[in-house]
Amino acid sequence: MNKRGEMLTGLVIAVFLVLVLSPILYNFAVGNARSVPDLKPPPGGEKQCVESKEWMRGNHMQLLFDWRETVVREGNRTYRASDGKEYNMSLTSECLSCHTNKDEFCDQCHDYLKVKPYCWDCHIVPPKENA
């Protein structure tokens, strides 16, 4: 192979690498374009979720689906958590009574993950007090 051929191959490889790495380079360039969500605890100072934080992180969607199924179809309204505490199985009156900062909590995490729960087409988010 002659010199010119080698240079051309090198150039192709370089262009290829730049293209492949461009998303990463782009993120380096614009800084924290996709920063990890910074979740705020409930503003009311509650310390404990319905179940453990780790369990909630992975299972809150299934928990909510189970709640809506049993409330609407079986007429149950009370949830007994694994620590024995009882909760009213309601998306807005229970979850959002602690997580009153829905936009900074639920939404921030869902936006980051591109999850769009359609629940809020019907379930009404309580308006923020004096806002």
Added chain:
Amino acid sequence: MSMDRRKFLKVAGVGALGLAGLPASRLLAADDPRFKPPAEGLQGKRWAMVIDLTKEAHDADAISVCHKIHNVPQLTNPRHEIKWLWNTGFKHAFPGLASKHMAVQYKGEHSALVLCNHCENPPCVRVCPTKATFRRADGIVLMDFHRCIGCRFCMAACPFGARSFNWVDPRTASNLDEPGEVMLTFPTRMKGVVEKCNFCAERLARGLIPACVENSSDGRMLFGDLEDPHSDVSRIVKSKYTIRRKQHLGTEPSVFYIV
């Protein structure tokens, strides 16, 4: 332990039979110990209603309270109308029973008060392809809005026109988008689902009778358990002559009328 093929198949077969014998409910959430009925809830075997048409109709309060607490939107286009509880002419509610010689209280266009009949043999439930509408153990025919796909088979099946379809987004196209109009205690619906009266299932769970009965003018409406011989409803149905809408169709309505 060694096992020949024959023995393995025997054990596996018996095991599979045993599984098949498990009631389906054991595999679902029905028996989940995490979920309990509300302590203060009203329990019934067959919730029913009596409406006294011999009493003069003053139903505006009952209707507006019902629509208010359930966020039923007021839409200006009559073709989009949503209603859970409403007045109609006796001749429409009871076709074939009206005549021009009847007493005056049966003649007006608002003489009868109608709602979902919570039938014992609900045709809407039979046709629903997703079990979004279903009959609860206490007799209430309920909508599970989470499952409704908007096919409207139930509307075609209901002989009483008790169901309404959301042709438009109820939040933006109605009074509900004005400040203070929406009740935070009950979800709205969305475009594309069917809705109807729920016999105030959410109030029964809190130990309260349906809001329309609570707000009806004296004695116009009664609510109770038809299977409980001491309930108001049973007392009336056993002692007075009552009629039900389109009884000949065999849907067995739970709403009785004194005429």
